[in-house]
Amino acid sequence: MKNLKILQLFSRYLQYGGEEGSVYRIGDALAEKYQIEYFIASSEQLAAKNRALQLAMVYRNREVLHRLEKYQKIGRFNCWQIHNVFPAISPGAYTLAKRLEVPIIHYLHNYRMGCVNGFWFTQGKECQKCSSGSYVHGVTGKCWRDSYSQSAAMALLLTDTRRRGLFQQVRRWVAISHSQKEAHIRMGIDGDKIDVVHHFLEQNQPDSIPVFPENGYALFIGRLSAEKGVGHLLDAWALLGKNRRLVIAGDGPESQKLQEKASHLGLNNVTFSGFVKHSEQKNLWAGAAFSVVPSIWQEPFGMVVLEAWAQARPVVAHRIGALPELISDGVNGFLADSRDIHDLASVLETSFKAGYQLKEMGRNGLGTLKSNHNKSVWLENMERVYRNANLV
Structure with missing residues (x-):
């Protein structure tokens, strides 16, 4: 089983959060059965650029994608397990994976596909107005970083990603709950391609x-x-x-x-x-x-x-x-x-x-x-994901 080589992709946010912790916890657990490596990019790298260059890079970060392509050619990974590409890695990762013929497993953590901030929450209350793929409300509500310009940039990015069908290139989706799976079906993802895998936690002594x-x-x-x-x-x-x-x-x-x-x-x-x-x-x-x-x-x-x-x-x-x-x-x-x-x-x-x-x-x-919710059950469920993706 160790023959399966998985590259985990994650674009770090400006602030550390539970999602980032999950990426490494998931990787550590998978390393018991598979070969795991990481490709990490950071939003801090974009923050140092001028605004025009930032906008171009969130669509297609050539510098990061060049490194990713080189890493793939050296590592010869069997699949990429994407956790987040926004904004530093950019959606260009989906296009690159298709060109290099690398299968994508997409591990879901939030609702980014249908919300510019990924939370379905804005101005102190729940909101799902952008879940159909129109992000106008996300812009007018300054839902991403409380900024019209940054919300507009993320809205355009998500609109373009949907329009180009990049999400359709994902071979299997991992939802962390049935609730999240149903939400993504409503957002347009084929439910037959979504596997539900609850998180695990190692029990205390x-x-x-x-x-x-x-x-x-x-x-x-x-x-x-x-x-x-x-x-x-x-x-x-x-x-x-x-x-x-x-x-x-x-x-x-x-x-x-x-x-x-x-x-x-x-x-x-x-x-x-x-x-x-x-x-x-x-x-x-x-x-x-x-x-x-x-x-x-x-x-x-x-x-x-x-x-x-x-x-x-x-x-x-x-x-x-x-x-x-x-x-x-x-x-x-x-x-x-x-x-x-x-x-x-x-x-x-x-x-x-x-x-x-x-x-x-x-x-x-x-x-x-x-x-x-133990690690053994979780690993069995992840093996099912890779089996459904024809990787094992």
Whole structure:
């Protein structure tokens, strides 16, 4: 099996995010069975160019594509596994792959094909107005980097990529949830070419799982950005009793705004811990009764759910995107309506009152992780992808 040589392509964003971490985690896991190498380009390289050259390079970055072609001729890879080509690698990678007769596996992480920012989220709320392939709203709404010019450039790039049929050159697509697969079918991708492969998470050693606490708090761990719904969570928290504690661990563009909101609402039972390294989160989990995932965008997956289950903690989440696909309501977590703070508040109160049931739900979550989201299952599913692509 090691004979299959896979080149992972990724265009880095200006800021490190979960997608970039997934690329390397995926590569490390695949390296157990296949030969894996990386071709990485960065948006920082474009930022150093003048505007006219930037625009030309996002369509076809000749410098990067020349290096990619040379790398392919030296490495003789059996396929390219594309994670992201926008903007630094450029869509020219699809054309180059066709000319070099290299099959493409496209690993999906977001909704870029139908949204200039890839999130289906803008101006504080969910939006799918560009999913059909017309990106006018993405430009008028300054949805990419809050800029008319950059949104227009990305809109033109995506329009051109669709018009030229470059996405049709992909041999197999990997969606990280059935929800994401259905979204891409609506965007025009042939569903028969999309394989669903849920993410995995290596289980902690049993002795590293914290004992379930008495009178524990709710824990949010993640990036403090609008789509994560922490503002929505604070509105719901204001409806709970003062003895209900919430710890928010993370940083991001909404950090100051959220702290001011909590103060304005008089939420003295809410603690902001700031960014906490993954290696230092054990104490946070030790005091947590459950995790809360209040996302208000179409979460393509939700690694934070697996991370909570790894700590034997159930999850309270909004019924949106892939979250209800992962969480069985009342079994390993609770689900609430993403549009109703009163429903979220009710579900949170139910969680605090669940007592022993909450502990059982945490154990169920850990069992779900062990059974359905382990590395062995993931590798089997990826082998199915390569088999469907006639690569193995």
